[in-house]
Amino acid sequence: MYDIKVIDSFTNKQLSRLKLAKAYVKDTDEPHGIMVRSSTVPDSLITDKLLVISRSGVGVNTINVEASTEQGVAVLNTPGVNANAVKEAVISALFSVVRPLNKAAEMVQTLSGEDILIQAEARREAFIGRELQGKVIGIVGLGAIGVQIARSAYDLGMEVLGYARRDQGLDFLEQVDLDELLRQSHFVVIALPLTDETRGLLSEERLRQMKQGAYLFNFGRGPIVDAEGMLAVLEEDSLSGYYTDFPEEAYLGNDKVVMLPHIGGNTQEALEGGERLARKALSDFLIYGTVRDSVNFPEARQLFHLPYRVTLFYKETMDILPDIMQIFNQFDLKIGEMMTNRKGECVYVLIDLDNDQSQIEKAIEKIKQMDDIKKIRLLKRPQYKKRRKVKKIIK
Secondary structure (H helix, E strand, C coil), X not given: CEEEEECCCCCHHHHHHHHHHCEEECCCCCCCEEEECCXXXXXXXXXXXXXXXXXXXXXXXXXXXXXXXXXXXXXXXXXXXXXXXXXXHHHHHHHHHHCCHHHHHHHHCCCCCCCHHHHHHHHHHHHCCCCCCCCEEEEECCCHHHHHHHHHHHHCCCEEEEECCCCCCCXXXXXXXXXXXXXXXXXXXXXXCCCCCCCCXXXXXXXXXXXXXEEEEECXXXXXXXXXXXXXXXXXXXXXXXXXCCCCHHHCCCCCEEECCCCCCCCHHHHHHHXXXXXXXXXXXXXXXXXXXXXXXXXXXXXXXXXXXXXXXXECCCCCHHHHHHHHHHCXXXXXXXXXEEECCEEEEEEEECCCHHHHHHHHHHHHCCCCEEEEEEEECCCCCCCCCCCCCCC
C-alpha cells in the first residue's frame, strides 16, 4: 500500500481512483507519493520513502527537482493539458486592451430617460477601440501554449513572430531572435516556464527595446520580467501597459498594470483534465513503473506480462549497466523483457522477470550497494479479476 499526500484541492472522484494502485490519501510527512497543483512542495517531504511527485500542470518551479532527482523521485507533470485555457485567457486579454467594452457598458448603465440609444451614441466616441487584425504579435516561447496562441492570433489576421531556442518549422509564424521580436511587436506574450535561463529574461534593457506603445502580456511566470525595469519603462510611457497573471506587490496601485490571480489555466475543463492525468500518471508509475511526462525521468513504457518487474534509476557517471546485468546473472535471473532510456545523465531501466521473488530480492539487495543507484523497486504484476460471462437465456 502507498500513502499519498495531497497538496491543493483535487476532486474525490480522482482521489478515490488511487485505490486502483493500492494508494490512499494520508496526511503524512513521509508519503510514497505527492499530488500537487501550483503550491510549493516542502523539501522536508522529499525523503528516501518518496517515490513520485505528480503535478497537475506544467510548471515545476515550486518543486525542488534537483533534490528529487538526487533521491530518485520521479517528478511528473501534465504539459499541454491547460494550453487551450491559457490561450483563451491570452486572447481575452488582447481584446480587453484594444476594445474598452466593459467601460462602455458601465457608461450606458449611468444613463436614464427614454432616449437611451441617442444618449449612448453621443458618448461612444470616448470608447473607440483598435483592431487586432494587421497588428504584429510576438510569442516568446513556442511550447504547447505558445503554439496555440500563435495559431489563434494568425487566424485573427495578425502577423505572428515567434521566439524559441529551436526552429519549430511552423508555417503560420516567422521565427526571429528575441531582440527582433521585441522591436517589431505591438503585443508581446510570454509563454515560457520559469528556469534559470528564463529568470529575468525580459530585463530593463530588453524592455526598452519594445515598440513605443506596445503591451506586454506575461502568462509564463512573474520573475521572467524584471519588476524594477518594468516600472521604470511604464513611468516613462514607453509601453502602454503590462498584463500579468502573476501578482506582485511592486505593481499594486499602478494603473498601467493589470494583475490576474494566476487563473490563466483555471477553467473547469483544464482543471478536471489536469487532475485526471496527474492521478493516472502517479498510479501508472506506482503500478507499472512507467513514465510518460517527467522533467527528470526519461520516458519509459513497456507492457507488463511477466510476474515481476524491477525498476532502476541511477545517475550514470560511468556505464554500470553491465555490472547490474552481472548481478542478475549471478542469481540466475531470467530476463524476459527490458528497456532502458536516459535523460541527461539520468538512466531509467525496466526489467521484467520470471523467477522466484526471493531470488530477485537478493539481487536487489546487492544492487542497492552500488554507489550510483538512486532508486530500485520490485513490482508485482497486477492481478485482474476476470469478468464472469453471463449466459443468455433463449426462450
